[in-house]
Amino acid sequence: MPVPTATRAAVLREHGEPLVIEELPLPGEVEPGAAIVRIGCATLCATDVHIWSGAMSWPGMLPMVLGHEMSGTVAAAGPGTLDALGRPVRAGDRIGWSESTCGHCHGCTVLRTPVACAQRGYGFTQRADAWPYSTCGLAEYSYVRPGALKLLLPDDVPDIWAAAAGCAVKTVVHAYGRAGGIRPGAAVVVQGAGALGLVATAMAAASGAGTVITVGAPAARLELARGFGADVVIGLDGTPPERLGQVLEATDGRGAELVLDLAGAPGVAAEAVDMAAWGGTFVVVGSTGPRPDPVPMGTVMGKELNVLGSLNGDVGDYHRALEFLRGFRARFDWNAMFGAPAGLGAATGALRSMSRLDEVKAVIHPWLP
Template sequence: MPVPTSTRAAVLREHAGPLALEKIPLPEECEAGAAVVAVRCATLCATDVHLWSGAMSLPGMLPMVLGHEMAGVVEAVGPGTVDALGRPVQVGDRIGWSESTCGHCYGCTVLRAPVACLDRGYGFRQRADRWPYSTAGLAEYAYVTPGAQKVVLPGDVPDTWAAAAGCSVKTVLHAFDRAGGLRPGSSVLVQGAGALGLVATAVARASGAGTVITVGGPGYRLDLARRFGADVTVGLDGEPADRLAAVLEATEGRGADLVLDLAGAPGVGAEAVDAAAWGGTFVVVGSTGPRPEPIPLGTVMGKELTVRGSLNGDVADYHRAVEFLRAFRLRFPWDDLFGEPAGLAGASAALVSMSRLQQVKAVIHPWLP
């Protein structure tokens, strides 16, 4: 079977503008360790929306193809291509893939932390007009580079779940690891009711939390949060003092043992510190960019809080994310996270819809009309 040498893709050329449907090249042959994949499903996350709008920008990033949560079927493989568990990757396999790592920098070898790789790559670090051109989800075909961490997917995991596991779900699992896990009966405050917040709500519930409080909006997302295990939901229509009062009421005045920032909104850090229990842990997950965020350090000191940053995990977290979704498929309504699938022509509208909080996770099937 001949290797595809070009692909149709939705290309971002101007922030906040419509994506351009274009044909872009693919490498003419697969390198050792690489694969060409027909993308069956891409799920969009808030990072895609921020990149599209320009709220998150990288120097010289345009033109680019968005989408870093995807799964697809292998069309061609280079010599010696294996997944992260050493299993051969073959034509016809359905795979997902995490970000690429170099394997030889200080972060990879001394720290042994792939998230610290100096050359850690996502599709959105790759311009669409430079080799290897198509490495992201909003394309019919993607080139999965040798350094990309690949996982052969089990057959009972739907494409949407497999795609979302590649960022949203693995990010949450990594955050719980950074927190040091969860003691059964602990109280958990989840700040944010987007995809990350909803998954975190489910992880907290599945991990044995005593009380789970989810703060966010709009209302339909709080309804979802209750279905994902929240005992208490708090909207954003009040003042910070109102949200703090709701958390204290739900925790018998002690505050939350674990607070997870999955919103990244202005003021969320100060609210987290105020709402944390003495000796509690605050994990910063949703805040991006260099914008300063005031935090009352005296409160951090006085409560003896642990404050930890958490990026988005690595292929180990991705593997565990797939298994977490499988293990709790009967307990949580994972399919309710996803919107109706659209083709590449509908990707622009999907981004606008997500930016307006009209759906949690948009789904793009590149081969739909």
Template sequence: MSIPTSTRAAVLTGHGEPLHLTDLPLPAELEPGAALVRVSCATLCGTDVEIWSGKMSFPGMLPMVLGHEMVGEVVAVGESTRDALGREIPVGARIGWSESTCGECHGCTVLRQPVACSRRGYGFLQRSDVPPYATAGLSEYAYVVPNAAKLLLPDEVPDTWAAMAGCAAKTVLRAYGRAGGVRPGSAVVVQGSGALGLFATAVARISGAGTVLTVGAPASRLALAAEFGADATVDVGGTGSEEIAERVRELTGGHGGDLVLDFAGAPSVGREAVAMAAQRGTIVVVGTTGPADVPVPLGAVMGKELTVVGSLNGDIADYHEAISFFRTFAGRMPWDKLFGTPSGLSSASGRITAMHRLDEVKAVIDPRLP
């Protein structure tokens, strides 16, 4: 087949504005290690919504193509293009991919932590008005740069699950890893009832937690949390921080959460996490991405001898683990309930605003659809 020279894409030109459907050029030649992929599925993430709304912004980032959870069919490859496990990527293969790393900086070589790469690059951080133009998910074709973390995908993992593994799922699994995992029979409190919070609820249940609590809103999300393994839920709508923490303590026999994970990022989350954590409990901060300073009661951290851990997204190891997780636990949870009905690029604006209104958990865009 002939290699396309341009692609239709949904471009963000202004925060809070509708995405602009336009044609973007594609590279005439593929670099060694690169791939050109026809996108078959992009699942929208909370980060996409935050960028669209302007909550997450920095000078010079626009225009851009959103979407960093995606899979697709390889239509062309550069010389020596392989996935993260060293497997050759042939034309026609189905792959997923995530951020690029340089492999040369202190984070990559000394710390050996790709998330600490000083030149870490997501597809959505590529401006759409300069080469290579289209590297993200809301595009018919995407240019996968040489240093992007690519994975050949097993047939039994559906597109939506595989796409979500590229950010949301790997972020959750890394957070649990940073906390040292779930102690069997312990109390786990998940702050947030979006896609990450719901997936984290499922992971806690599958991992052997004795009590799993999901704290969030709206009621429809909390009902879904019960289907993903929550023993009880706490609705934060119209409820003060102390009341939320007190309810968590009640549901854990006055003990509190042995492991509390922040997937919400609201300004009050830090204080609430400390208040609802058990003595010598662990708090993992994942969802607090905004620029505002958030006060945390350090006296209580000291008095309870809490462990506070930060966890930033995930790397290729977490990505691979997320794919394996979905393969292993395919039948354990109603994973498909996390995803909306697929729609084309022309519907991307409506779907991202629906997520912003909390009307759906995870929108799905199939650029092959009209």
């Protein structure tokens, strides 16, 4: 197969405006450890919606290609390219990958924590007019850098699952890792019923939680949450004290041993701290962006709560995410989270639909017309 030298891509040139379908160059040659991948599918994440709308924005970021959850088939691999488990990566292999890391910064070497890398290659830090141009999902081909740890995909993991594992599912795996796992029988509150919230609900149920409570909206997502193992679902139409009352009622008045913010909405921190049981843990996963959210410090102190941050995940979390999706495919209908696949030209509509909460996770197949 000849090395592709250009790709169609949906380029974000101006926040809030339709993406522009353009042809972008690809690196003419593939570095050792790198690969050019024919994207099989991309799934959109709330971060894509926030970047598209401009809610997340910083100087000099545009133009860029959105989509940081994707998987595909290797069109060309550089010399000696291996996956994270040491297996050769060759043209024709299906792979997924995690954000690139530099391998020599304080975060990489002293902390040995990939998510702390000072030059972490999140897709949204790649400009579409700078080498290597296309590293994201809303393109027919993307360049996977040498520093991005890759995994050969098992045959029974479809492209869509592997894409969603690349951000949403691995972020939840990382968050439970930060929390130290789930105690059998524990009460868990999941704030948020988007893709992260639904996966977190399933992971809590599968991990032996006693009571799983999912808080979110709209009603259709709470219905999905029930299918993903929620024992109790709580909508957002009531007041925070009403929601707290429902959590206490479901937990014999004690509150939840583990609360995860996967919503990032204003006020979630105060509600989480109130919903937490004495000695409980609150993991902040969904609160991205600069806007502060007040935390009742007296409650944190008085209940001796553990408050932890959790940022994305690394290739280890990605591996576990794939295994989780495979392992529980009979128990949970993962495909219920995904929208109907559409082509690059439909990506703007998909972003709009997700911003209205119509779709949980939109799926873009770049090769569809």
